[in-house]
Amino acid sequence: MGKGKSRIERLLKRRIVILDGATGTELQKRGMPSGVCPELWCLDNNQVIEKINSDYQRAGADVVYSATFGANRIKLGQYGISDVRGTNRELALAARRAVGKQALVAGDMGPTGRFVEPFGDLAFEEAVEIFREQAEGLAEGGVDLFVIETMIDIQEARAALIAVKEVSDTFTMVTMTYENDGRTLNGTDPVTALITLQSLGADAVGCNCSTGPEEMIKLIDDMKPYSTVPLVAKPNAGIPKLVGNETVFTMKPLEFSFFGKEFASKGVNMIGGCCGTAPEHIEKLKEAIANEKPRPPARRSLSAVSSARKTLLFERDKPLLIIGERINPTGKKALQSELLEGKMALLREMAREQEKRGADLLDVNVGVPGIDEKKVMAEAINVLAESTNLPLVIDSAHVETMEGALRLYPGRALLNSISGEKEKIQRLLPLAAKYGAMFILLPLTDRGVPDTAAERADVVREVFEEAQKNGYTKDDFITDGLVMTVSSNPEAPRETLKTVEWCSRRFKCRTVLGLSNVSFGMPERRWLNAAFLAMAAERGLTAAIANPEAEELMNFKYASDVLNGRDKDSSLYLDRFAAFTPGVKKSGDEAATSHADFIFRAVLGGNREGIEPIIGEALKSGESAAKLIDDIMIPAITEVGNLFDRREYFLPQLIASAEAMKRGIACLRPFLKDTKVATKKGLILMATVKGDIHDIGKNIVSLMLSNQGFEVVDLGKDVSAEAIVEAAQNLGPDIVGLSALMTTTMVNMKEIVERVERENLRCKFMVGGAVVSESFANSIGAHYARDGVDAVRVANRLL
């Protein structure tokens, strides 16, 4: 361990460590002009930056940051500077000259300004290389610790942390920047960032910039219960305001320092200031917390995994977790061929569907004979990081695949799996530890799968002993009970259940089962799977690898959570089954007393599924189709229009009613042949004009008009004037309805009106669309319709 590391760790045990305040705003105050490269300006004006550093040290800072926030290859390159290492070295040395041994110097690393894969176009390894170059320069300058700060992309923070750790074992802090909604601009919440970064080896984690102290206290409070490392806060001096011609952070030093005690009570371990803070703020802050005792990290270890945007805790007595098993090509030909072709659509769809059906994590296995597994796994991780927030379980038999995945995965992964086999212990365990992953412990060895629970327990103890040497605790792994098929060994399920019970109640570690193996070769496997899940859940099973799309299984899970006291107040069970609405009735239908009443309510309530059967019943009972339309449905849809006009209905309700009406009319149409009802009010030709592809408004209008008895011929979108004129000649419509959304296409309406008139066709024009106004409509000799309901009114008026 370096001297800096041991020194800061000693300090952290004794008291809350004081960090410096802002550098950027101080530089501007002391003469740095706008638009220059701050690092270059500091090199040219080193007396200024050294004065800032020493002022902070004299104000009481234990740690000062080097002026190297933007000293990476990308940012410096924008100013034509190529000597990245030299710039970092010289600025680190400047900070050292300023504070000597009176304070620690932190090598400061800020964002590159680009997002890192999978969230941006900067390749992950390129990002690591960029930060490695900077870290090497700072190390040459003799920094005591590193700080990676103002990060909004968790993957960029990971890349920087990996780079620093690969350069040196120096103490490293990582601070992220959160928006007012409590997440980074890229969507990461503070607990998720904490879990990802502390497991990856950050020695302290926290937040800086963007908010003032009041807002930042909450972030520290949120993180503290999950922290295994010290927490850092560097708030701005409040929210900036304009005073005269300058942006000013108005929070004065004394006011800023008032928040110190509350930060301390919430468990901050390192505190300083960001934009707008000056040496006076740090001085007052130090005074304010001089007698505050530091609260150590809340725990030694934490059983949790994370994605870029979500955390999942493996807590005792909480609902059984489901690890979605479907992303595995074994026995799935479509997925196999997609993966071999490098396609990811099916994988994305499987992720989406499993998440929707209640999976808590997703197992990802891309092992197909002949595939470049390492490459495809990386692609799968990139795709899944974008398409699901669920944490991933990296599932492979190959160490190289696992390593690539662990490095790239933008969270804390669960590794499936590490067994007692020699290769896994020697090669995979240290890798898992390097990237801070949790792992599934498979209690088998090179000798094979132990038959009994007692033998499996021995292997669990052996692997755990090895894991401890790599810094793991019992919180960091989940033991697989090893499910064997009951059809080949009737004793096997009981041994598995005994293993689960021993782990849960004696050894006190978490457990997982790959459920479906138990029923292999048996008919109606779903019942065996579901029963086995319920039995294992009673013995304390933490998670099951299963198909969340299997409804019986999921229902058993929810039921067993209630019966095992793992679903507080049965709330999850009640939520799940409250959504089950037998039949097709919608609210309000209960009050219907006749077919007519029900049909009226079906249109009014947009009951698209319910209207067809009840119309069938009405016809069977002798009701007239024509009367149902004229006396029931038309008044109902008219009332819907009124409700929409009064804003009591909004667009989805209007359209749902129109769709219910449409389905109802479709059922009745065969019975209308010989009757005269209001179903042929006139013919309307509809089109979205040439060049325009936005046609949803036109589709709504078509739907509304056809429901009101107009015959509608819809020519579609991007329709040329020639095609519209030709259709008008052939069909002889009463009205031509035109829509356009953009100013460039709106002008095509005029041409169509003129051409149709030149052909002496007797029809009227109705126009609408986002940019179309009544005055424009009038100017081209057309009638304006505001929306679908208005279009019905206009058409009725015109005919």
Added chain:
Amino acid sequence: MVPVQFFSSINIQIPRKSIFKRLGYRKGVTQIIPDEMRELDESVEYAASLVRLKGAGKRFKVDVEGMSRIHFETGSVFESRDLAKFLSDCGEILLIGATGGSEITKAIQECSESDSMTRSVVLDAVASEMVDASLDWLCNYFNRELTRESKRLSRRRFSAGYGDFSLLDQHSIYDLLELKRIGIDINESAILIPEKSVTAVVRIENSEEE
């Protein structure tokens, strides 16, 4: 010169409030029963899962000449009195563009064609509002950088097609932002494809301006 910055995966929270507003919801007036709300929520979630937000942005030095000419440092010229007024006393702008991708457009079309117009309407509103929110995200992103230079973006944005700023100028914006690189095409009418794609001009102001 700093190149165009591309953002291949913009993450935002689903802007439910603005989606409901776009669909005509009025608080305290519009009545939604639980069944309808469940259906709506399901459609919103589905739509959001199909929207793939990508963006691009770049700062440009500009010179406003007379009442209506805006010269870009790159040589492009826009003619618009409204845009010139918006950019008066402004020497630098941010051009931004964003798209929701083609998957959502396809789903809107499919719903529309398969008699699921209600779902289609909701999907359309979600896509529009998410793309709009991604422009806010881009502005937030660039504002962070500008703050360090004591500059900031105007709250208002201006897009081609508004006022007398010709939609045809979208061709130039398309080229300046290299929007092809985030999967956007443009047709002869200057309409961006996929449909849920937008561009905007934002003023860069010195802090003292407002």
